[in-house]
Amino acid sequence: MAAAFGTVEAAVAALRRGDATLTALHLSGNSIGDAGATALADAVKVSATLTALHLTGSDIGDAGAAALAAALKVSATLTALYLGGNGIGDAGAMVLADAVKVSATLTTLDLSFYGVGDAARSAVAAALAGNKAFAARAPGEREAAALAFLLLHAATRAAPPPNVVVSALAALRPRPPP
Numbered sequence: 001m002a003a004a005f006g007t008v009e010a011a012v013a014a015l016r017r018g019d020a021t022l023t024a025l026h027l028s029g030n031s032i033g034d035a036g037a038t039a040l041a042d043a044v045k046v047s048a049t050l051t052a053l054h055l056t057g058s059d060i061g062d063a064g065a066a067a068l069a070a071a072l073k074v075s076a077t078l079t080a081l082y083l084g085g086n087g088i089g090d091a092g093a094m095v096l097a098d099a100v101k102v103s104a105t106l107t108t109l110d111l112s113f114y115g116v117g118d119a120a121r122s123a124v125a126a127a128l129a130g131n132k133a134f135a136a137r138a139p140g141e142r143e144a145a146a147l148a149f150l151l152l153h154a155a156t157r158a159a160p161p162p163n164v165v166v167s168a169l170a171a172l173r174p175r176p177p178p
Contacts, residue, residue, distance in 0.1 A: 008036040015043035015050060023049050028056040028082065037064030041071035044078060051077050056110065057085040065092030069099035072106060079105050079133070084112030093120035100127035107133050 008030070014022050025040075032040070037060045044050060053068075060068075065088045072078060083096075093116045100106060111124055 008032050008039060012039050012043040015040075015047045018048060020049055022047075024052040024054070025050060026054040027058060028054045029058065031059045032064075033059045034061050034064035034067070036060075038067040041067035044068075044071040045074050047075070047077060049077060050075075052080040052082075052108075053078060054082045055086070056082050060086040060088060062087075062089055062092035062095075064088075066095045069095040072096070072099040072103050075103070075105060077105060078103075080108035081106065082108075082110040084110045088116070090117050090120040094123055097123035097127040100124065100131050103131060103133060105133050106131060 008027065011025055011027065015025075027036075027040075030036075032055070036058070037055065040053070040055075041064075044053065055068075060083065064086075065083065068081065068083070069092075072081065088096075093111070096109075096111075097120070100109060109124075109128065
């Protein structure tokens with residue numbers, strides 16, 4: 001169930017107290033910044049129910065991305081993280097890529113970053129391609145996510161470098177059963 005909170009503090013409090021009804025949190029379009037992202041990340045680490053966190057357009061930069069990446073590494077429930085339209089640069093994208101590599105639950109990651117360089121895009125694409133939870137998605141979902149990643153580059157008029165295309169297309173290949 002999605003929940004609406006008046007403040008980031010209220011959302012953090014609900015996550016920390018183990019609110020069993022809180023499975024999705026939508027804070028997109030709020031100016032929570034790095035401080036708000038860090039507070040949320042600390043709460044996500046201990047949440048036993050949160051599966052989706054929507055933070056699109058929330059003024060999050062590299063420091064907030066790093067905090068969320070740390071939470072992503074240890075979260076036992078978070079399957080979707082939406083971070084598009086924030087001020088996340090190369091450093092934040094690289095830290096997120098490292099977290100994606102080890103996440104046991106992530107199946108959806110909105111990486112519609114603007115201003116992220118080729119190396120960071122390549123790292124994120126490679127991390128997604130190698131992520132076991134992402135690879136275990138139902139047939140069709142993995143392909144749709146990989147194609148959405150490629151379409152992002154088309155929408156921003158920035159052609160992805162060839163190695164990013166190769167990494168994203170690698171996600172389209174059938175995976176052997178675990």
